[in-house]
Amino acid sequence: MASVRLEALAKWYGDVEAVKAIDLVVPDGQFTVLVGPSGCGKTSTLRMIAGLEEASGGRIFIDDRDVTKLPPKDRDTAMVFQNYALYPHMRVRDNIAFGLRARRVPDDEVRRRVVWAADLLDLGGLLDRKPGALSGGQQQRVAIGRAIVREPAVFLFDEPLSNLDAKLRVEMRTELLRIQRQLKATVVYVTHDQEEAMSLSDVMVVMREGRIAQQGPPAEVYARPDSEFVGAFIGSPAMNLLDGTVADGRLVAGVIIADVAPSDRGVVRVGIRPEEIVLASSIEADEPAVTFDATVELIEALGPRVVLSLVPPHGSPMTAVIEARSAAALREGATARMAVRHDALHVFPARHQD
Amino acid sequence: MRKIAALFVGAWVVVVAFPYLWVLAASFKTQKELIDPRSFLFVPTLDNWREVVASGIGDSVVSSVIVGVATVTISALVAVPGAYAIARWRAGGEVARFGILLSEVLPPAVLVVPLFLFALNLGLRDTLAAVIASHLTFVLPVMTWFMVGFFDGVPRELEEQALVDGHGRIGAFVKVVLPQVLPGIGAAVIFGFVLSWNDLFYALILAGGNERTLPVAIASYNTFRGVELGQMAVAILISVVPVLIASFVVQKRLIRGISRGGLKV
Numbered sequence: 088m089a090s091v092r093l094e095a096l097a098k099w100y101g102d103v104e105a106v107k108a109i110d111l112v113v114p115d116g117q118f119t120v121l122v123g124p125s126g127c128g129k130t131s132t133l134r135m136i137a138g139l140e141e142a143s144g145g146r147i148f149i150d151d152r153d154v155t156k157l158p159p160k161d162r163d164t165a166m167v168f169q170n171y172a173l174y175p176h177m178r179v180r181d182n183i184a185f186g187l188r189a190r191r192v193p194d195d196e197v198r199r200r201v202v203w204a205a206d207l208l209d210l211g212g213l214l215d216r217k218p219g220a221l222s223g224g225q226q227q228r229v230a231i232g233r234a235i236v237r238e239p240a241v242f243l244f245d246e247p248l249s250n251l252d253a254k255l256r257v258e259m260r261t262e263l264l265r266i267q268r269q270l271k272a273t274v275v276y277v278t279h280d281q282e283e284a285m286s287l288s289d290v291m292v293v294m295r296e297g298r299i300a301q302q303g304p305p306a307e308v309y310a311r312p313d314s315e316f317v318g319a320f321i322g323s324p325a326m327n328l329l330d331g332t333v334a335d336g337r338l339v340a341g342v343i344i345a346d347v348a349p350s351d352r353g354v355v356r357v358g359i360r361p362e363e364i365v366l367a368s369s370i371e372a373d374e375p376a377v378t379f380d381a382t383v384e385l386i387e388a389l390g391p392r393v394v395l396s397l398v399p400p401h402g403s404p405m406t407a408v409i410e411a412r413s414a415a416a417l418r419e420g421a422t423a424r425m426a427v428r429h430d431a432l433h434v435f436p437a438r439h440q441d
Numbered sequence: 442m443r444k445i446a447a448l449f450v451g452a453w454v455v456v457v458a459f460p461y462l463w464v465l466a467a468s469f470k471t472q473k474e475l476i477d478p479r480s481f482l483f484v485p486t487l488d489n490w491r492e493v494v495a496s497g498i499g500d501s502v503v504s505s506v507i508v509g510v511a512t513v514t515i516s517a518l519v520a521v522p523g524a525y526a527i528a529r530w531r532a533g534g535e536v537a538r539f540g541i542l543l544s545e546v547l548p549p550a551v552l553v554v555p556l557f558l559f560a561l562n563l564g565l566r567d568t569l570a571a572v573i574a575s576h577l578t579f580v581l582p583v584m585t586w587f588m589v590g591f592f593d594g595v596p597r598e599l600e601e602q603a604l605v606d607g608h609g610r611i612g613a614f615v616k617v618v619l620p621q622v623l624p625g626i627g628a629a630v631i632f633g634f635v636l637s638w639n640d641l642f643y644a645l646i647l648a649g650g651n652e653r654t655l656p657v658a659i660a661s662y663n664t665f666r667g668v669e670l671g672q673m674a675v676a677i678l679i680s681v682v683p684v685l686i687a688s689f690v691v692q693k694r695l696i697r698g699i700s701r702g703g704l705k706v
Contacts, residue, residue: 137601137605138604138605139601139604139605158604158609159601159604159605160604160605160606160607160608160609162605164605165605165606166601166602166605168598168601168602169598170596170598172596172598172599172601172602174599174602174603174617174620175599175621176620176621185603185606185616186605186606186607189603189606189607189608189612189616190607233606237606243605
């Protein structure tokens with residue numbers, strides 16, 4: 088396996104700058120996920136690593152080998168596309184073996200590796216079928232099998248789970264992770280689904296408008312978003328965002344009033360994760376926290392947790408997620424006393440454009 | 442509802458089939474029976490068939506086959522890469538997609554004079570080579586246009602997958618893209634062959650002497666002494682039956698190719 092390094096990588100489509108000189112290190116043996124809304128440049132970046140798009144600027148290294156100008160076949164990557172791109176005229180067996188044969192691997196070695204991949208992915212009974220006779224989930228496995236038999240330096244995944252139904256998607260997610268750990272594979276994975284990104288990644292790279300908005304371990308990105316965009320994009324239900332002002336180290340955003348670091352000032356946006364809004368009774372009296380009353384408009388039960396739609400006396404409505412057990416006493420239409428710990432308040436500079 | 446539909450289809454079959462049946466009957470009639478509209482009942486004779494076979498129609502069939510095969514072979518060799526370039530690489534922009542059919546709009550009379558002069562100057566007059574060259578002017582564009590529709594139907598990812606899997610551009614094309622459009626190439630070849638097979642105009646003017654193709658041979662039954670209807674009917678059957686069979690084979694793909702080529706802009 089290998090690491091990937093991007094240096095000032097840029098992509099122009101005519102006058103549109105899709106990728107704006109990004110620098111990124113994809114660590115060896117780790118699962119790196121590029122995530123962002125459509126048009127953020129994540130797929131262009133992946134396709135440049137694969138060599139399917141020419142880089143307009145910057146350089147791409149795979150293990151210190153400069154591959155920027157190399158054709159795709161010489162980069163030693165394997166790719167899994169959203170629509171699987173199985174060769175319709177070949178049996179599953181030949182689909183999986185295709186890349187090995189292209190690289191003139193001896194026949195008995197090809198057979199051995201196809202069997203190995205089929206075992207790993209539970210494809211044994213399907214080897215002599217044509218792709219048209221497989222379900223979506225099975226096609227997905229074949230596509231992954233075709234990638235892993237090659238034992239490439241880097242795996243590239245372009246939204247591979249988007250065409251599967253919700254249940255299968257979660258199953259395949261687990262399976263992908265299992266295979267990645269087993270092979271200690273270097274993976275670059277593109278998705279627009281933040282939940283998928285959170286659950287799969289060792290390193291999560293959030294992209295926006297051709298730039299990297301933030302990168303790091305997913306838990307860290309989730310807990311300490313650098314910007315309002317990252318805070319709002321990552322997490323479900325979405326982060327609450329309130330308009331507020333800071334003056335003399337004091338933040339006022341509707342019912343949220345707290346002392347904050349003096350570095351923040353002026354008009355701001357305050358982000359609060361739904362699970363950080365808790366019942367006031369559940370925190371210790373001496374913890375620094377903001378407390379406020381709000382009307383509980385709706386209670387949506389999600390099993391272990393419930394989602395509360397809260398309407399404070401003034402300011403924007405908020406969403407809170409609390410344990411179902413502690414929500415037993417709440418009634419729709421009644422008032423509840425809620426609290427937010429000070430360290431759960433994310434203060435972002437106000438955005439001007441949107 | 443179903444009965445009415447069946448009635449319509451039945452009526453349509455009669456309308457379509459009637460000329461074929463008439464020609465078939467005519468091939469077994471004597472000249473006298475042919476000009477008598479009341480001759481529903483007649484004693485079939487093989488005289489017309491004997492005459493036609495003896496007249497060397499076989500040579501014309503061979504000529505037509507040579508011209509057709511040569512035309513579609515050259516056309517396929519050019520049309521397949523050409524259509525791929527137009528479909529995948531937008532060669533010639535969106536204009537090429539339809540512009541390629543412009544030559545079809547030209548009346549053949551416009552092309553035939555320069556083609557005739559070319560043939561004359563090159564010493565190719567009254568040779569099949571001249572006919573083949575003229576047939577390329579309408580078979581090649583149609584086959585290209587036809588193939589564009591099929592190449593459009595091949596997902597780009599398939600080719601990209603082959604590139605990542607270790608092939609160059611040509612390898613990816615040959616191993617992965619080409620197999621997807623083989624049925625389309627087959628249909629285009631049959632279609633192109635039929636176009637060439639049916640041509641009378643170019644074949645008559647460029648090689649109306651010794652190297653007669655089948656349509657020219659058929660036309661020659663229209664003589665100074667009148668139309669040899671019975672023999673002509675035999676020649677028409679020889680010409681039409683292969684086309685009928687070919688049409689049945691390709692009809693589905695023909696429609697697919699034409700609608701794809703036309704709709705996807």
